[in-house]
Amino acid sequence: MFTATRPASTVLARCSVSTRRVLSNPSAACQPPAFFLGRRAAGPSKSSLFSTLLKSGAVEFRKRIAEARELAGLTQQQVSAVTGLGRTVIARIEAGSRKLAATELVLLAEAFDRPVDWFFSASPPAVVSRRSDPAVGGQSRVLDSRVERIARDVAFLIDEGDIPQVTRIALDPPSTVEASEDAAVKLRGKLDVPRGPLLDLQTFAERAGLFSFSLDLGKAGGDAAYVAVGDVGVAVINGALEPGRRRFNVAHELGHHVFQDAYAPEVGLSPQDDNEKLINAFAIHLLLPRSEVRVIMSEFEGNPRLAAVAAAVRYRLSWTAVCAQLHNLGAIDSGTREELANYPPSRADFIELGEYWIAELDPPRVPPLYGRKVLAAYRRGKLTEARVLELLWGTVDRSELPAQEEVPLEAWRREFEPLV
């Protein structure tokens, strides 16, 4: 559905909250483990991602309980009400003056929406990009929790050899919007999609080493978050948002992924807001490049609205983003942009144009290669039914899982195909 959800002028700077922070372990900001910044140290053992992640930080257990409670935005009183544990019991656990039974830990883990292993390890001391909607304000705790959980899963699956450690495509970080545009063109070139709409953005991102997940986090659940796990990136985008914005958010997190090193916390060359603007510029130029705008404008010469409608439906962008990009590239003037922004297209407009609106990234949606590999591991008996359902985030239900025995030849053949 198309709606002009915000003034067009904010489209290239709508990340009001964006911190690249080091969770739980401030000292790691100075010396982050090499593999988290895409610079794997020489000679680490091949399957060390997850174990390094578990060992990193040596965080005290009791601090993790308190941290999880704070991240969940709950008071000790509220946790007590949810879990049935006394408030003083929770206070003593957090103070380290009382031991915790396994059953109590499970209750707390459920209350905080964290996996149990979370309490025994530091959060990934990774570069985290956090975005949230200025209209909503603040950071989304659910988003934070989801991206962290998925980052752990991905690290584990890579260690186990269940999903490939794809190589991140790295690009020079831009310092101007022109350089952002160049970077977008370069990335399309590297992935052999120099022209046309980027349909199936999840596959495109995966080919650059970014696993992107679309989960329904509710309208107030923030936009998206990114975390680096070795050379692989993990992004969670809020699938509850409108489809054009979901795609924009994947492209934005892809920007964080390809420019990763430049925005590492220890570098800190420019203010976050500038980084966000440059990454937004990268995202829109990736989705709707200058060369494509030229083609569309000449196809609909003299009718800027039809040109904009065609761009929105063909490139699967929000109306706001299209209007802003046409204006950025000088294809329409400010007056026209304002007029268009107040006159978003309807489905009738698309039908008249002979086009169909296809909503991408409907939640829940896991990255294609990831999904395929997780199912392959299940078929081989490496993952339990409960675990595979967790890893697939509701994209399939129990009754749809493939048989684990008598594997069809076709499935094995697919598994050994080249990955990207």
Ligand SMILES: [Zn+2]
């Ligand atoms: Zn960002």
